Amino acid sequence: MLKIKDVHASVEGKSILNGINLEVNAGEIHAIMGPNGAGKSTLASVISGKDEYEMTKGEILLDNEDITELDPEERAHKGVFMSFQYPISIPGVSTTNFIKTAINETRKSKGQDDMPASEMLKMIKEKAELLDIDRKFLSRSLNEGFSGGEKKRNEIFQLAMLEPKLAILDETDSGLDIDALKVVANGVNKLKNKDNAVVVITHYQRLLDYIVPDFVHVLMDGKIVKSGTKELAYELEEKGYDWIKEKLA
């Protein structure tokens, strides 16, 4: 589904990704781990199409289509979703209205009419129940005054509503206590199926107890230096990133 081939990227002239190769197939969960400053969030942003990052080399294919030149909204329309480490707030626009706009914009891009209000309402109800979200919460202004946990849960709610092919979870575990972490992870697991894929970006192994990856990749200095199965995550947790550094040296 996702093929990342020799991707180099820089921001403000500073090179951050130095040749990333990664292949993610439908039905798989991949974890990308690495120390701070390794380029994890940059990789997520480059896949989603953030302007500030300049891809200097390589290509990103989604279902064998090169999406490198596409705008972020066009990538979203093709089924790329990124859950943000720091979701933004929009005063005066409720979560419900925000997600309605997002869904209908996506439908519009495919030449479809707006989703009928009743269908939308049904879907909102269903997904809110799935994630154990109080619907009153959805009528509040998007992320305004939300706690860290509420913001992350809201991200997963949007993920559930948009039903993307590829979900990238950028540091979704940061700022979450164990209960909130379980709720969020549980939501992701319920949404996971054989046709979609998840890329979990995290510093710690903790989240991977709940969202169990098929593959784990270690990112350091802008390169994937080691790949393995979920056992690699435990090893990292135990020995730290310096262990890999030493091994590489």
Added chain:
Amino acid sequence: MDLKDKLLTSYIAFEDHLKENSPLHDLRSSAIKVFEEKGFPSKKEENWKYTSLNSLLKEQYSFSSKTEGAIDFKDVKKYFLHNVDTYKLVFIDGVYSSFLSETTHDGIDVCLLSSALDKSKYEPVIEAYFNKAAKEDGITQLNTAFTKEGAFIHIPKNKEVDKPIEIIYFSTGNEGAMFLQPRNLIVADENAHVQIIERHQSLSSNAVLTNTVTEIFADKRAMVDYYKIQNDKPSASLVDSTYIIQQRESICSMHTFSFGGQITRNNLQFRQEGEHCDSILNGITIIQEKQHVDHNTLVHHIAENCESHQDYKGIFDDSSTGVFNGKVYVEKEAQKLDAFQQNNNILISDDATINAKPQLEIFADDVKCSHGCTIGQLDSDALFYMRSRGIGQKEAKALLMYAFANNVLESVKIPELKSRINKLIADKIGVSLGFEL
């Protein structure tokens, strides 16, 4: 002959039609002298440093309409509030339109200033209030000298007006370029409540310059909610001077929505004479092309335990220019004051300009005064967030701008007006959002 000379000459003719020996006549005579001496404001004056009227003063204006302007309601319906009953004071080229208006004398007076100035029964109110709040500057006194028509609203003690009052000034352009000088007098007696919406609307592409003056008096515990919709044609300019005097425990709010017009200058002055007053000054400015909007505010705190809240937001595109010059003046006696001033601006284009100048002059020693001013661009992280959810760049920008201006809308108390302003903002930003904001 320049505009000033033409006005002075025309005053002589105007004076011939006035009653001799009335107090009003003396007022006009001294007012025209003030204008003769001071003239139109120039950029040399500190308060007008960033706004020049020069380009407007060159136009050959008519001062009054020779033909009776007639407008079909269906052509101007869109400028009124819908789905809500209102009193209406409508003027066409400065002349009252009884056909489009809905006045009342039933317990309250919502009528014409011309008749209030003329009839003896209104004499005490006129004598007590007319031109008592207006400042001695040239352009305000020019309006006083020529005061002829406008809104007269008098709400007696304990009366809560049952529906909003709309004041609309249309200009047809039938006479070519036009110089208009409406005058409004609003008196809310003790514990009276009133909501007023004012707009000036040109219906042609001929030049219009409106020099309007509004005086508002809020007696003890009175509540005055005032909304100005400034969304005029690019050929129309407005100098809007509003003077408000508040007595104890009164609450007055002024919302100014500036979305259109060539040059718009708002002079808004509050004077709190009694304790426990609250003054609210809110503004949203969204302009583009070469439009210019200047907010010049003054809140004059004289008494103890008062509050004032100013919140002005501006979004400037193309080569538009904004000015915010907000002054809070605290007298020595005005202790225990809470004065807040906020001015936030977003420049969308590299050619847009904002001149922001917050000023605090504080002579009391036990007060809480705060002010903040920001100038920035739309947050690129926020834009990326929305785009990554599939919302196109244009719509994402619109949502962000809406969110930016939103808290100013929160305090609009007329729901119909609020949704109207929402739509205007959406139009102004150039998108239709898929839901009612």
